[in-house]
Amino acid sequence: MNPEIRKVAVVGSGILGTQIAVQSAHFGYDVSVYDSNPASFEKAHQDLKTVLKKAVGKRIFTPEQWEDGARKVTRCSELSHALEEADLVIEAVPEDLGLKREVFKQIDPVAPQRAILATNSSSIPISKIEGATTRPEQCLNLHFYFPAMGTTMVDVMGGTRTTAQTFDAGKAWVRSIGCTPLTVKKEILGFCFNRVWRAIKRETLYMWAEGFVDFRDIDRAWMIFTGMPHGPFGMMDNVGLDVVYNIETVYYNDSEDPKDQPPEALKAMVERNELGRKTGKGFYTYPNPEYEKPDFTK
Numbered sequence: 001m002n003p004e005i006r007k008v009a010v011v012g013s014g015i016l017g018t019q020i021a022v023q024s025a026h027f028g029y030d031v032s033v034y035d036s037n038p039a040s041f042e043k044a045h046q047d048l049k050t051v052l053k054k055a056v057g058k059r060i061f062t063p064e065q066w067e068d069g070a071r072k073v074t075r076c077s078e079l080s081h082a083l084e085e086a087d088l089v090i091e092a093v094p095e096d097l098g099l100k101r102e103v104f105k106q107i108d109p110v111a112p113q114r115a116i117l118a119t120n121s122s123s124i125p126i127s128k129i130e131g132a133t134t135r136p137e138q139c140l141n142l143h144f145y146f147p148a149m150g151t152t153m154v155d156v157m158g159g160t161r162t163t164a165q166t167f168d169a170g171k172a173w174v175r176s177i178g179c180t181p182l183t184v185k186k187e188i189l190g191f192c193f194n195r196v197w198r199a200i201k202r203e204t205l206y207m208w209a210e211g212f213v214d215f216r217d218i219d220r221a222w223m224i225f226t227g228m229p230h231g232p233f234g235m236m237d238n239v240g241l242d243v244v245y246n247i248e249t250v251y252y253n254d255s256e257d258p259k260d261q262p263p264e265a266l267k268a269m270v271e272r273n274e275l276g277r278k279t280g281k282g283f284y285t286y287p288n289p290e291y292e293k294p295d296f297t298k
Helices: 015-026 038-053 063-072 079-083 099-108 164-176 193-209 214-226 232-239 243-254 263-272
Strands: 007-011 030-033 074-076 089-092 115-120 140-147 151-157 179-182
Touching: 007 015, 007 079, 015 030, 015 038, 030 079, 038 063, 074 079, 074 099, 074 179, 079 099, 089 099, 099 115, 115 164, 140 164, 140 193, 140 214, 140 232, 151 164, 151 193, 164 179, 193 214, 193 232, 193 243, 193 263, 214 232, 243 263
Parallel strands: 007 030, 007 089, 030 074, 089 115, 115 140, 151 179
Antiparallel strands: 140 151
């Protein structure tokens, strides 16, 4: 454990918020979660159990350890209860700047003055959020990927006034829960690896939406080339297509470049509630997606 951080509070218990909470509990931290939807944590917990056994890479825990970690997480119906005695608060709500600023505004007066406030945003720099608090020097980006599937890396980026102490404490905490911190030395939209992944995501979405290539063949190529158990479209299904759409919109709003605008075909899927694994249908159908069949790459 990181001696500077003992209690972790997670605000938002969707797919990533739940992973952060369970992982922190597994590594010995006192953890609480709050979500405006009381059923969110349990749903995400159950969904993640189905993918944990397929984990690749640096596997953090077994399904049994996942269950044990989940039992240790305190689920709170009130935000103030979740933030009591917290040393680190991680916001993990949907990718909407206005919403994130509102959540930080609510967290700031309730969280202990010593607490570090972090966002798990997939693209938004903390500099756009820190102004909603009275402690910008204690704010930073901690962007997780999909640790339950073995993607054990976290982008760490500071804001305009983040102190070295806050930054170092964040990196140390990331290491203490079995992940690798990816240090972003100068602010950039999308951070470190997520910006690389975004370039792949944008190109594959374009190729699919414009009818150049079947999305299955893109995934087949990726799986053969990398040895991974899914391709970009399978990954997007796991993340959630609503999340993917919102992230792409953040890039478009920043650049105003038409090439950055998410495809209308993706927007249509989101409007049909075809969000991927969490709704049972996205590019693939779940819980038994086509890419998991032994002959998919043949």
